[in-house]
Amino acid sequence: MTGYEPPTALPRALLDREDMKAAIAAHDFGKVFRLARSEALISYSKIAAECDMKPERVGLLARGQGSVTTFEKIARIADALRIPGHLLGLAPREWEAPAALHRTVRSPAHTPDADGDDVRRREFFKASAGAGLVVALPELTRPQAGSRVGSDLPERLRERAARLRRLDDVLGGGDTYRVYLGEYEATKALLREASYTEATGRALLSVLAEQAQQAGWAAFDCGRHEDATGLYEASHQVAVDAGDAELAGNALAFLAYQAVDGDRRAGIQISARSVEEAGPEAAPGVRALLYERLAWAYAVAGLADETERALDAAQAALADIDERPQPDWVTWVDENELQIMTGRCWTELRRPLRAVPVLEAALARYDDAHARDKSLYLSWLADSYLTAGEVEQAASVTGRALDLASGVASVRPRERLAPVLRRLGRHRTLPAIAELLEKTGA
Template sequence: MGSSLGATIRRLREERGWSQARLARETCRAAGVHGEPIGRQEISRYENGRRTPREWLPFIADALTVPVEALRTSSAPPEPPPPTLADYLPEGAPLAPLSAAQGRRVGSAAVADLQQRVHGLRLADDVIAGGDLLRPALRELRSAVKLFREGSHTEAIGRSLLQAIGELAQIAGWIASDAGQHGGAERIYRLGLSAAHTAGDATLAGNLLGSLAYQRTNTGDVREGLAMARAGLENAPEAPPRARALSFDRVAWAHTKAGEAQPAMRALNEADEALARLGDEEEPAYLYWVDAGELRVMEARVYTELRRPLRAVPLLRDVLSRYDATHTRELALYLSWLAVALADANEPEEAAITAERVISLSSDITSERTAERARVVLARLAAFQDVPEVRALLDSAT
């Protein structure tokens, strides 16, 4: 009954447009208890069938304003179980150790050095595009895998190496995707999934699967991208706030690309709620860039994609007014969304000025992402080719 019950609770919650945190609060209110003896994570466990509400079931029913029996019995046909992270692991054992007993002894110093190089590569990606970073990123990844497979190390050191390989695979996959090497990026992401999964790092595994989901969504396989994004989210229910916020953002984007506005809005709200829980807890270094500004960028992108420019334009202008100009690729990308939103707002002259900046920035960096966004912007402006500023831009771009 657990999975059917959980699916019914989720369906009724989503029909009301509630987040899991909202249902938890309403359930506590229905029970007449103060504080939150159950919270979002507990609701998530109920919905995924990992735990049965039992004594909380009547109060959940009260909160949802349905009879208890409506939760226990569902007339809807049972849905197939959603995919999990394990469904996306690579075939075989790509990280199986080789002749470890004869290899170089690997200690904590080697792990610290690898972690430092991984973070250096991550910071380099902030200012250097994928086409220029791909070769050094792949060299680092091959070297790290070789160190793990051929070296001799303790179990603890091996786990740290696997985590470093997972982090390295995430940034290397991102770089490969930015360079337009989508097939290679997917193989790299799956290698990282294997490393993170073997190391027992659910947060890292969820981040890797979310990165792969984002690529799938953007390259046209939207339903599979959404399934991956949800699996990445569900894989790490105890992940720290920034990781949860990022996962919800990826779910929101997949729903947006599928044309599902309400689920996208709910996921954006969940991302905000997750980040609001940020305290002084220790978080992985690779989440350093996830902040309120980045959530606003995703919110603006969602509004742009859904053709709601009056919501998108102010958000993008606010973010861009404070953005680091040395991050050329991201600056070009964010400007591209602004150009499209301005076109949708029937401001073709301003859209053309913004688009000109996008094209100028894109011409100097080896990023397929920005090149593709420039093409999208030009295609959108083609509807205004009778406007002199737009006509001049389109002529200069051909």
């Protein structure tokens, strides 16, 4: 891509105009196309060809009819018109990144909907606005190679990482992996090429460890497990070098969460190490998260007493009054999330009478906007209903989970729901089950 200059590339002078910048920021591509034609003499037919759109679609947009909201199409327009990523709320595109940051990346896992078309990616970051997602990223000019980095840059990078983390609330790893990986690679290059004090260097390493965990989680979510492992391991080493015990413990917790399905003993051992490495002085939210992950490792291994003790420790950590600011990467860990993990653990332990009430109450408070996570959590509720013999209720919950998972670029909801659907298949003589199986093609 980097060696090709499309005939639809917008001139720099046009990109710098206030009306063009406003149209780009608002994702008003109809106006962008109109300005491209009137000011740069770029025909709609050329725009259609480069953007992989029908000419009539381009014409309709230019006349103010319709909008573009899918992640893939917006990225395609950015590349065709050579609109820098930051103007659209995207990571730097490959054609604009410095050569030092170029890296060949396989396309992330892609999830089609039942009709074979792309489902709108959660209305492209909820129109890239309301939740303060990508468009509202803090302004940031990355230093050039060899330049001196100020002590304020690590905190600015951490604020940027916090904003980018909000994408995971509404999108799957297939949409976010390259964004997160680009941030990680850019900071890694900065550490290699810039100059800074020892204290600033440690702070930058801590940011790098956090970015590696973001990228690793997205890789895990879209099925790139080797990439996830490599990023988690890199994060752990960098966090140790930075002296950041909390992030080092969290890197191990990620590794344990990934490992537990394949090697339960290793999952428990790594998860226990994560608690030890973070230490008793870690922030309450960090301790709660790590004990949750330890409880999960015990539950998957079928160890009920150990699971309950770890859940109690997580609850105690959440109840701990601590005036210190919590790391942004644990802000999602709250009482409701702990209840969901509790229900998941009891589901794994085949205790539906304990799992169902907890999951039902917690999921009733859980917003559908978090479609991937709610779909996953509903899969455990459906699993518990099946274990309890409530087949029709399990089918209803499974259908709801499948609807939520539609269009989310994550492999995990479907992986979780596949065994539930297989178990439901034993009851296909029931009308509700037959209807669900027919709908899903199972």
